[in-house]
Amino acid sequence: MNNALYRLIEPRNEPVKYYEKESHDFVQIMETFNAWRQRKLEIPLIIGGKRIYTGKTKQLINPNNHQEILAVYHQAGEKEINMAIDAARQAKEEWMTLSWVERVSIYLKIAELLSKKYRYDINALTMLGQGKNIMQAEIDAACESIDYLRFNSYFLSQLYEKQPFSDYSALNRMEYRPLEGFIFAISPFNFTAIALNLALAPALMGNTIVWKPASTAVLSNYFLMQIYEEAGLPPGVVNFIPGNGSTIGDIVLSHPDLGGVHFTGSTTTFNQIWKTVANYLEDYKSYPRLVGETGGKDFVVVHPSADVDTVVTALIRGAFEYQGQKCSAASRAYIPESLWGRIRHQMLQVLSEIKIGDVSDPNNFVNAVIDQQAFDRIMRYIDYAKSSTNAQIIWGGGGDSSVGYYIEPTVIQVFDPYFKTMQEEIFGPVLSIYVYKDSEWSDMLQLVDRTSPYGLTGSIISQDRKAWIEACRVLRFAAGNIYYNDKPTGAVVGMQPFGGARKSGTNDKAGGYLNLLRWTSPRTIKENFLPPTNYKYPYLD
Ligand code: NAP
Numbered sequence: 001m002n003n004a005l006y007r008l009i010e011p012r013n014e015p016v017k018y019y020e021k022e023s024h025d026f027v028q029i030m031e032t033f034n035a036w037r038q039r040k041l042e043i044p045l046i047i048g049g050k051r052i053y054t055g056k057t058k059q060l061i062n063p064n065n066h067q068e069i070l071a072v073y074h075q076a077g078e079k080e081i082n083m084a085i086d087a088a089r090q091a092k093e094e095w096m097t098l099s100w101v102e103r104v105s106i107y108l109k110i111a112e113l114l115s116k117k118y119r120y121d122i123n124a125l126t127m128l129g130q131g132k133n134i135m136q137a138e139i140d141a142a143c144e145s146i147d148y149l150r151f152n153s154y155f156l157s158q159l160y161e162k163q164p165f166s167d168y169s170a171l172n173r174m175e176y177r178p179l180e181g182f183i184f185a186i187s188p189f190n191f192t193a194i195a196l197n198l199a200l201a202p203a204l205m206g207n208t209i210v211w212k213p214a215s216t217a218v219l220s221n222y223f224l225m226q227i228y229e230e231a232g233l234p235p236g237v238v239n240f241i242p243g244n245g246s247t248i249g250d251i252v253l254s255h256p257d258l259g260g261v262h263f264t265g266s267t268t269t270f271n272q273i274w275k276t277v278a279n280y281l282e283d284y285k286s287y288p289r290l291v292g293e294t295g296g297k298d299f300v301v302v303h304p305s306a307d308v309d310t311v312v313t314a315l316i317r318g319a320f321e322y323q324g325q326k327c328s329a330a331s332r333a334y335i336p337e338s339l340w341g342r343i344r345h346q347m348l349q350v351l352s353e354i355k356i357g358d359v360s361d362p363n364n365f366v367n368a369v370i371d372q373q374a375f376d377r378i379m380r381y382i383d384y385a386k387s388s389t390n391a392q393i394i395w396g397g398g399g400d401s402s403v404g405y406y407i408e409p410t411v412i413q414v415f416d417p418y419f420k421t422m423q424e425e426i427f428g429p430v431l432s433i434y435v436y437k438d439s440e441w442s443d444m445l446q447l448v449d450r451t452s453p454y455g456l457t458g459s460i461i462s463q464d465r466k467a468w469i470e471a472c473r474v475l476r477f478a479a480g481n482i483y484y485n486d487k488p489t490g491a492v493v494g495m496q497p498f499g500g501a502r503k504s505g506t507n508d509k510a511g512g513y514l515n516l517l518r519w520t521s522p523r524t525i526k527e528n529f530l531p532p533t534n535y536k537y538p539y540l541d
Pocket of ligand 1: 186187188189190191194212213214215216243244245246247248249250264265266267269270272273293294295296326327328425427456498499500504505
C-alpha cells in the first residue's frame with residue numbers, strides 16, 4: 001500500500017572517474033572493452049518485452065577500424081513498427097496508474113546498475129560503437145545517463161507536489177496525466193545518455209514509448225534496453241525498433257494515437273518530422289507535442305582582456321573533443337587582433353602534441369568520426385576551404401579513411417566572417433576563426449548574432465565583466481546555453497539544463513524540470529463539498 005508522502009533525497013551529480021593509466025578502473029574498462037570487441041552480437045528488436053528477429057539485418061562496424069564488424073542488428077519493417085505501437089498502447093494503462101514511487105524506484109535502480117554493475121560495459125560499448133574515447137564515454141554513457149535518471153526522478157517528485165489552492169468549500173487537485181496515445185522517441189548517435197533520456201523522460205511521466213535508436217548507436221542502446229529490463233521496467237513501456245529512419249518515421253508519425261515526438265538530431269530531420277506531423281494534423285486525436293533539440297553553430301567570443309591559456313584550452317577542448325561531434329562543439333571563434341599572434345602560436349603548439357587514432361589507445365585525444373558519410377561531408381567542407389581565397393587552413397586539413405574514419409583537427413582562418421564554415425553546422429573536428437579589430441568589439445557581437453541560423457551554445461572569454469555583460473545582452477537569442485570563461489560544451493544535468501532556440505530546436509531544456517512538463521497533460525479536479533441547490537443568486541431575490 002502506497003500511502004506515504006515520499007521525499008527523494010536531493011541528487012548529486014555522479015562523480016566522474018578519470019581512468020588514470022594502470023589504475024584499477026583503467027585495467028577493468030580495457031578488459032571489458034576487449035571482451036566486447038570479441039563478441040559479435042546479434043541484436044533483435046524488443047517489442048512488448050519479446051525479442052524479434054526480422055531477418056532483415058545490417059552490420060554495425062567499428063568507426064575506428066571499419067573492417068571490424070561489431071554486431072548485426074535486425075531492422076523493423078511495417079509489421080514490427082505497428083506491433084511496437086500496439087505494445088506501447090497496451091502497456092499504458094498499467095504503467096500510468098502505477099504509483100509514481102514505483103516508477104521512480106525502477107529508474108533509481110537503473111541508475112545504480114549503470115553506476116556500479118554495468119559502468120564499464122556501457123562505457124566500453126559506447127567506445128566501440130560510437131567511437132568515443134574513455135573520457136568521453138565516461139562523461140556521457142555513465143555519468144550523464146545516471147544524472148538524468150536521478151535528477152528527473154527528483155524533479156518529478158517536486159512537480160507532483162505543485163497543487164492548486166483550495167478553500168474550505170472545495171478541494172482542488174492537479175493530476176499529472178501522461179499525454180494521450182504513445183510517444184515516439186528518436187535518438188541521435190552521438191550521446192548514449194541522450195538516447196536514454198529521450199525514451200525515459202516521457203516514460204517517467206507515465207507515457208509509453210516507441211523508440212527508434214540511431215542506426216550507428218544500436219550497440220550501446222540495445223545494452224541500455226537490457227538494463228531497463230533487469231531493473232524491472234515492464235514490457236511494452238519502451239519498445240526498441242532499430243531500422244531505417246524514414247521508413248519508421250513515416251509509419252509512426254501517421255498514427256492517430258501519436259501523442260508526442262521526443263527527438264534529438266539534425267535540424268533537417270526535425271524539419272521533416274514537423275512537416276509530416278502537419279500533414280496528418282486532421283487525423284490525430286490530440287495535437288502531438290513536438291520536442292526537438294537539433295543542430296548548432298556554436299561560438300567562442302574572445303575579448304581583448306581574455307586570458308590566453310583559458311582561450312586556447314576552451315578552443316581545443318570545445319572544438320575537438322569527440323571530433324567535434326557534439327551539438328555544442330565550438331565551431332566558430334572570434335579573436336581580437338591584439339591576441340591573435342599569441343593564441344595562434346599556443347594553439348598550434350598544443351595541436352602539434354595531439355595524437356589521433358583508435359580509442360583503444362588512451363594516448364589518442366582525437367579518434368575517428370562516426371561513419372563514411374560523416375567523413376565525406378566533413379572533408380567536403382575542408383576541401384571547400386582549401387580551394388577558397390577567403391580562407392586559409394592553418395592546421396590540419398587531412399583525412400584518411402583507409403582503416404578508420406580519421407580526420408585531423410582542422411583550424412581554418414577565414415577572411416570573410418560570413419564564410420560558409422562560419423555559418424553551417426559541420427559536425428566534425430573543424431574550427432573556423434575570424435580575427436576582428438579590437439576597436440570593433442561591439443560590431444563584432446552583432447555579427448556573431450547574425451551569422452548563423454542556430455542558437456544553441458556559445459562562450460564569452462573575458463576578464464572584463466562589463467564586456468561580458470554587454471556580450472550576454474547582445475547575444476541573448478544567439479544561444480540557449482551561454483558560458484563565461486569556459487568552453488561551450490559539457491552541460492551537466494541539473495546544473496546547466498540544455499537546449500537552444502532558433503534552428504537549434506524547441507529549447508525544452510533536457511536535464512531540467514522544464515522538459516518533464518512537456519510530457520504531461522494535467523487534469524484539474526474540483527470537488528465541491530456543498531453544491532448549490534438553487535440557481536438564483538441573492539441579487540435575484
Ligand atoms: P540525424 O541524422 O538527424 O538522425 C537522428 C535520428 O533521426 C536517427 O535515429 C535517425 O535514424 C533518425 N531519422 C532520420 N531520418 C528520419 C525520419 N525521416 N524520420 C524519423 N527519424 C529519422 O542526426 P545524427 O547524425 O544522429 O545526430 C547529429 C545531429 O544531432 C547534429 O545535427 C547535432 O547537432 C544534433 N544533436 C543535437 C543535440 C541537442 O541537444 N541540440 C544533441 C545531440 C545531437 P538513422 O540513424 O537510422 O538515420
